Amino acid sequence: MSARLDGRTALVTGSTTGLGRAMADAMAAAGAHVVLTGRSKEVGERAVAELREAGHTADYVAADLAEGRPAALRLADEAESLLGGRVDILVNNAGIVPVGPTADLDEELYDRAWTVNVKSAFFLTARLAPAMAARGAGVIINTGSIVVRHGFVGSALYSATKAAIESLTMSWAAEFGPSGVRVNAIAPGFVATETSPSERLVGAMTTAPAGRPGRVEEIGPLAVYLAGDDAAYVHGASFVLDGGWTTARR
Template sequence: MGGRLQGKTALVTGSTSNIGRAIVTAFAAEGAHVVVSGRSQERGARIVEGIRAAGGRADFVAADLDGTAAASGRLAERAAGVLGGRIDILVNNAGIFPGSTTADTDEETFDRVYAVNVKAPFFLTAAIAPAMVRAGGGAVINLGSWVARLGIPVGTLYSSTKGAMETLTRAWAAEFGPQGVRVNAVSPGVIVTPAAEPHPGESMMKGTPAGGVGSPEAIAQAAVWLASDEAAFVHGTVVDVDGGRVGVAVLAG
């Protein structure tokens, strides 16, 4: 185990699978006391057990972040209680991806995706960042996406929510940064867990320097850096961990 986050406390939303699971595991490995959060008690318990078995500190707090201020407030309160009264690091990771086109998106889906992907982290940050200020500082890390800045013909609604989160990153950095709370974001490319079958997203990473999809651990390591003192001079930045998808085009010879 490392010590880059030794003595810190962290809440990672949507951390019972994929990127969130990798982040909470990496934070614990660097010495943070973490709260694993999500809807599945069973999956959360397994992750907590694995972290503890590796010598880390972790607890599970169930949460269904439906976009209401009340749900976000309850999670903030319960997580702070488990973590000894303070949250040093907040990772707004939870999100849903409907994958529908504009014409196929009904109003109910629209409202639900914005509730989970934008309203929930908005009100969770509203509940936690002021407490970080009172405690002397902290770090908020949002999850953006490469599709916020490179248009693709599907997932339009999801793309717009990630654009909102990247904008909120800069606005919150201006609002809370002068008071000691650093706010930044990680923008992943196509990220998949190891599987026997090819992932349909692999085609979207063709023509990039990486040439293929990334792993959840790649995003987790970026989050560790942003949460650590190593990034003390980093504010309002979106860190692209996307294999070069947004910034680079590799041309065939």
């Protein structure tokens, strides 16, 4: 991948595995100094070691964003310190996927989902976006989901949090865009990861034009595009990345 992000700094939350790791890897390969985050120090340090071995610049900060605003603010402080005093690109990717009948989901899980999926993004943005605006440049990428556009049994709580993220994307684009900060979202469909049930995903994707689930590495190029100068006129958009599955359901 070309060095489209040379000299830029990036904080990618929830990035030691899965989609977040793929976005962090792609940004590092494009020349950015990337801070990865996650709860497992062992997994995070291994991810950073792999990136450094490949010749990229990366660091790890342990963070459990289920702790809410204090954890988000600590993460922002530590990331700024590691990145030379500024974060040029913020990727709000950390999230959990609560599934099950509405009546079976308890308040503890409800609160955790909103804290990890929405509150962490809100307060990281509140902390870092004003500094981007003061510099006249910055990028925020939020991870949404195609569940916002369709009804899925068992996904009421998860869908609600992702709808909030996509709404925040538009509001933040209006708020920070005039100061040079671009805010957009990526809405993945069914993507096979280390923890996803690939057999079920393959079945769900048979009607998609692509005919298969997404691969984690396919999100990286889109994230790099949105973070780079080629997307200078892209504000407040949500990019569906689902192999055409949404289109096929219309």
